[in-house]
Amino acid sequence: MNAANLLKIALRALNNNKLRGFLTMLGIIIGVGSVITMLAIGQGSKRSIQAQISEMGSNMIMINPGNMDKRGGGVRQSASSMQTIKLEDYKGIVEKAKHVSVASPSVSSNGQFIYGANNYPSSIYGVSTEYLEIRKLSIGEGDMFTDQDIRSSAKVCVVGKTVVDNLFTSGDDPIGKVVRFNKIPFRIVGVLAAKGYNSMGMDQDDIVLAPYTTIQKRVLAVTYLQGIYASAVSEEMTTKATEEISEIMRANHKLKDSEDDDFSIRSQEELSSMMSSTTDLMTVLLACIAGISLVVGGIGIMNIMYVSVTERTREIGLRMSVGARGRDILSQFLIEAVLISITGGIIGVVLGVFCSFAVKLLLNWPIYIQLYSVVLSFAVCTVTGIFFGWYPAKKASELDPIEAIRYE
Amino acid sequence: METKKAIIELRDIRRDFKVGEEEVHALRGVTFSIFAGEFVTIMGTSGSGKSTLLNTLGCLDTPSFGDYFLDGVSVRTMNKNDRAILRNRKIGFVFQSYNLLAKTTAIENVELPLMYNSSVSALQRQNKAIEALTAVGLADRLNHKSNQMSGGQQQRVAIARALVNDPVIILADEATGNLDSRTSYEILVLFQELHAKGRTIIFVTHNPELSQFSSRNIVLKDGRVVEDTHNDAVKSAKEVLDSLPKVDN
Ligand SMILES: Nc1ncnc2c1ncn2[C@@H]1O[C@H](COP(=O)(O)OP(=O)(O)O)[C@@H](O)[C@H]1O
Ligand SMILES: [Mg+2]
Numbered sequence: 001m002n003a004a005n006l007l008k009i010a011l012r013a014l015n016n017n018k019l020r021g022f023l024t025m026l027g028i029i030i031g032v033g034s035v036i037t038m039l040a041i042g043q044g045s046k047r048s049i050q051a052q053i054s055e056m057g058s059n060m061i062m063i064n065p066g067n068m069d070k071r072g073g074g075v076r077q078s079a080s081s082m083q084t085i086k087l088e089d090y091k092g093i094v095e096k097a098k099h100v101s102v103a104s105p106s107v108s109s110n111g112q113f114i115y116g117a118n119n120y121p122s123s124i125y126g127v128s129t130e131y132l133e134i135r136k137l138s139i140g141e142g143d144m145f146t147d148q149d150i151r152s153s154a155k156v157c158v159v160g161k162t163v164v165d166n167l168f169t170s171g172d173d174p175i176g177k178v179v180r181f182n183k184i185p186f187r188i189v190g191v192l193a194a195k196g197y198n199s200m201g202m203d204q205d206d207i208v209l210a211p212y213t214t215i216q217k218r219v220l221a222v223t224y225l226q227g228i229y230a231s232a233v234s235e236e237m238t239t240k241a242t243e244e245i246s247e248i249m250r251a252n253h254k255l256k257d258s259e260d261d262d263f264s265i266r267s268q269e270e271l272s273s274m275m276s277s278t279t280d281l282m283t284v285l286l287a288c289i290a291g292i293s294l295v296v297g298g299i300g301i302m303n304i305m306y307v308s309v310t311e312r313t314r315e316i317g318l319r320m321s322v323g324a325r326g327r328d329i330l331s332q333f334l335i336e337a338v339l340i341s342i343t344g345g346i347i348g349v350v351l352g353v354f355c356s357f358a359v360k361l362l363l364n365w366p367i368y369i370q371l372y373s374v375v376l377s378f379a380v381c382t383v384t385g386i387f388f389g390w391y392p393a394k395k396a397s398e399l400d401p402i403e404a405i406r407y408e
Numbered sequence: 409m410e411t412k413k414a415i416i417e418l419r420d421i422r423r424d425f426k427v428g429e430e431e432v433h434a435l436r437g438v439t440f441s442i443f444a445g446e447f448v449t450i451m452g453t454s455g456s457g458k459s460t461l462l463n464t465l466g467c468l469d470t471p472s473f474g475d476y477f478l479d480g481v482s483v484r485t486m487n488k489n490d491r492a493i494l495r496n497r498k499i500g501f502v503f504q505s506y507n508l509l510a511k512t513t514a515i516e517n518v519e520l521p522l523m524y525n526s527s528v529s530a531l532q533r534q535n536k537a538i539e540a541l542t543a544v545g546l547a548d549r550l551n552h553k554s555n556q557m558s559g560g561q562q563q564r565v566a567i568a569r570a571l572v573n574d575p576v577i578i579l580a581d582e583a584t585g586n587l588d589s590r591t592s593y594e595i596l597v598l599f600q601e602l603h604a605k606g607r608t609i610i611f612v613t614h615n616p617e618l619s620q621f622s623s624r625n626i627v628l629k630d631g632r633v634v635e636d637t638h639n640d641a642v643k644s645a646k647e648v649l650d651s652l653p654k655v656d657n
Contacts, residue, residue: 322521323496
């Protein structure tokens with residue numbers, strides 16, 4: 001029997017049992033639909049994180065005290081090991097590292113900001129003026145504090161929009177006002193341009209910047225730095241810059257070759273690949289769950305094909321008695337199974353695309369539908385149909401014609 | 409008779425079934441030949457082995473012992489696929505319970521055997537089906553579905569299906585068993601017409617009355633042929649039908 005006739009028979013069989021055919025497809029529809037939606041969500045969040053990272057400055061390098069690689073074991077590092085970065089390191093990087101364009105020291109403290117009757121808990125970051133460039137921040141109103149402010153450890157600061165909103169509830173112009181941080185008065189010289197939330201849900205406007213010298217001397221009373229931020233001259237030079245910084249710091253700290261670093265350097269590039277491997281893992285997990293539902297759908301097909309074969313035993317017997325060979329019967333039922341799974345697959349693709357956009361519209365999650373996910377789920381569908389349809393079809397083709405035609 | 413071609417040649421056909429520990433001997437050595445153009449009735453009580461014999465003749469079943477030649481070809485040594493092809497090209501089967509495809513038109517039911525013959529084109533298939541349905545008197549019912557027809561009409565469709573591949577022999581197993589007596593005679597009239605046109609027919613029945621309408625009668629008992637006679641005074645089914653009281657439809 002030729003393919004066109006086989007297809008006609010299969011279509012008729014499905015047409016005679018529309019509701020059952022649809023219910024059987026449901027497993028496949030849900031399976032394919034969820035594979036596509038899950039992959040769209042996974043890919044979407046991966047892309048959005050990558051975009052966020054490059055927006056934050058893809059050539060940013062962070063230097064922290066203590067050896068990150070040795071920190072993993074859950075052993076808390078001693079206080080002294082967290083005080084290894086000194087101002088000399090910062091100066092060394094600025095003077096000697098050719099692949100570093102700008103750098104800023106970093107010290108911070110948590111506490112309460114008070115203005116009038118308003119009270120707001122936040123952090124104050126002690127940095128140099130270059131910090132704005134490194135973090136891609138800009139001043140909205142007023143000015144950044146100056147290098148002169150840094151030299152004189154002036155009690156001035158630049159604040160983010162969230163802090164302004166919480167302290168200046170009556171709508172006063174914050175520029176020139178004095179806020180208290182842990183009882184120390186800071187005069188606001190500028191307000192940062194609003195940046196909103198980042199992809200991890202952190203408020204990027206909940207920030208206060210002050211000269212690092214002020215934080216070191218007047219707030220924390222320390223001489224060390226909590227970290228250094230630097231910018232490589234370009235994204236491609238990040239690795240070279242990292243190596244340079246490491247050399248300079250090891251020399252400064254007089255470390256022998258046998259000794260481990262007492263600091264750690266993280267580049268944004270590294271962070272980006274770490275992030276994408278996390279989201280990749282998430283994508284794989286989501287796809288696995290969706291894949292399981294495809295298998296469940298396949299078992300549904302197998303189940304219904306068994307029922308179909310049993311119901312149509314007499315028909316099979318008759319077809320055999322007029323000359324159908326085993327392979328004719330086999331292909332008849334196999335095509336029926338594949339037709340169910342492919343039709344389910346098409347509906348599933350439509351449903352998956354629809355759900356992806358629904359997620360985007362209703363939940364505001366980033367989505368990205370890749371062509372390969374559509375092609376893949378379609379292929380998996382067809383294979384599912386053949387795989388799970390095979391056994392019932394084989395059973396049908398091996399029926400004895402006499403027994404089949406007498407079957408009640 | 410010597411000049412006539414043997415369509416079927418059976419030599420000591422035996423068929424044993426294993427039922428649990430016991431062996432059932434359904435056929436215990438059947439030998440006969442059937443020639444082109446014969447209309448043979450095979451009779452016997454229920455359980456005498458008629459269906460088993462017919463299934464063997466129809467290449468649906470293989471004998472446990474003995475030789476069977478259909479149109480000069482030995483069937484015994486054939487594999488499943490070859491027997492399927494043989495059924496498709498040389499045999500027309502009519503069953504007691506019609507066995508039409510549900511929700512399918514008469515013409516599509518009749519086309520079925522030709523669907524499994526790739527040398528017949530779609531157009532040829534349709535033409536042959538129409539021809540066969542015309543031969544059984546259903547030219548005006550081509551597109552009626554099986555559930556829209558009476559038992560007699562359904563059996564006519566089944567007979568058309570048995571004719572469509574132009575078989576060397578038509579095998580009917582209790583073909584009138586499900587029909588009332590009037591409709592049974594109508595079907596018998598049809599078989600007699602087909603016979604008159606040169607068809608070779610084997611008609612299995614447990615009803616001894618029906619033996620008068622065929623040219624040869626074989627009687628089976630316990631899997632053996634106990635009688636094999638020629639009927640010189642073939643009764644016309646049409647006359648009997650005409651003599652039956654008319655019923656209003
Ligand atoms: N598949 C089978 N398995 C076991 N016994 C069978 C089978 N088919 C037929 N028989 C036995 O063979 C004998 C002949 O059966 P059958 O040919 O159907 O008789 P008839 O058609 O003359 O009524 C019966 O005794 C029946 O029980
Ligand atoms: Mg019988």
